[in-house]
Amino acid sequence: MTVQTHTAVTTEPSLVDLLDRLLGKGVVVTGDVVVSLAGVDLVRIQLSAVIGSVRKEMGNL
Amino acid sequence: MVSESGTYVYAVGRNLDEEVLSGLEGVGGSSVRMISHRELTAVVSTVDLEEFGEAALRRNLEVLAWVEETARRHDEVVRRAAAITTALAPFRLVTIYRSDDAACDRIEELYDDLVLVLDRVDRRSEWSVKVFCRARSVPSATVEAASSGVAYLERRRAEIRDRQQAAGEQQMLADQLFWDLVPGAAATRRLPPQDQKLTGRREPMALNASFLVDDEHSTDFFELVNETRARYPSLDIEVNGPWPPYSFAVLDKP
Structure with missing residues (x-):
């Protein structure tokens, strides 16, 4: 949807914004593992949280 | 197998x-x-x-x-x-x-x-509102030659204190801004501010919030945002959406 106001920008969401929402935890920076994507230093997501929620769902089978 | x-x-x-x-x-x-x-x-x-x-x-x-x-x-x-x-x-x-x-x-x-x-x-969408503190120009007083080590240290301390105070004020303003937008939404959620390394911006993020807004009232919400732009000139407000209601479909059941 294009919004007819300069207030909103409609571009492809950034990965961080997306993961903020899809993981429901927020994206955090931890010093231990840094992943590089297209030359930009990105920092690893809160994997323990992801894995925790995955496990919870898998455990419910 | x-x-x-x-x-x-x-x-x-x-x-x-x-x-x-x-x-x-x-x-x-x-x-x-x-x-x-x-x-x-x-x-x-x-x-x-x-x-x-x-x-x-x-x-x-x-x-x-x-x-x-x-x-x-x-x-x-x-x-x-x-x-x-x-x-x-x-x-x-x-x-x-x-x-x-x-x-x-x-x-x-x-x-x-x-x-x-x-x-x-139902009939609502999520809008992301991120607020950044605008970079402030650094006072040029630091350029003058250090007269003594003590004076230098005092000045450094004062600078750090000023900077911390300014950051605290900006944070307070960003919090106020959040509450100014609350009436325009059916529900709100604050996400942790994103690290500067992830945003790639020089200015720190003071607010990372999501607002669940009635689709038929989204224009009113943008107007509200525009009003806050005028009211908080030291803050840079970024609105992004509409998102599916990711932040508002959270089932925190075990």
């Missing part, structure tokens, strides 16, 4: 017409389909547990390219589904069940909460 498969759930919604999504590719490449339970419909696809099983996920979630591809595909499917219904509850990334039956059992378990969530998000 024959590889096992699982059922990946993207979202649960009402009044979803399977025809519209037919041919859409899901995560891992297989087609998106729908399964019904009572009056609810789950948007799902079959995934190979060689890629999406617990052990594989543990590995794959460490690979940023995999995470990005999966997240973008998940988002695409959710957005396509959101476009054909007013009430959709997106699920978290990589929510996988052993089978369609297991997914339906879970939906039955969550039924009451799902109905509440669907009522909450």
Whole structure:
């Protein structure tokens, strides 16, 4: 949807914004593992949280 | 060994017409389909547990390219589904069940909460509002020659104190701004501010919030945002959306 106001920008969401929402935890920076994507230093997501929620769902089978 | 498969759930919604999504590719490449339970419909696809099983996920979630591809595909499917219904509850990334039956059992378990969530998000969308502190020009007083070590240290201390105070004030303003926008939304959620390394901006993020806004009142919400722009000239406000109501479909049930 294009919004007819300069207030909103409609571009492809950034990965961080997306993961903020899809993981429901927020994206955090931890010093231990840094992943590089297209030359930009990105920092690893809160994997323990992801894995925790995955496990919870898998455990419910 | 024959590889096992699982059922990946993207979202649960009402009044979803399977025809519209037919041919859409899901995560891992297989087609998106729908399964019904009572009056609810789950948007799902079959995934190979060689890629999406617990052990594989543990590995794959460490690979940023995999995470990005999966997240973008998940988002695409959710957005396509959101476009054909007013009430959709997106699920978290990589929510996988052993089978369609297991997914339906879970939906039955969550039924009451799902109905509440669907009522909450019906005819509403999520808007992201991020606030950055504008960079301030540094006073040129630091240029003058240090007369003595003591004077230098005192000046350094004063600078640090000023900077901390300024950051505190900016944070307070960003908090006020958040509350100014609350009346324009049906629900709100604050996410942790993103690290500067992730935003790639020089200015720190003071607010990372999501607002669930009535679709028919979104223009009013933008007006409210524009008013705050004028009221808080030291803050840079970034609005992004509409998003499917990811932040407002949270079922925090064990």
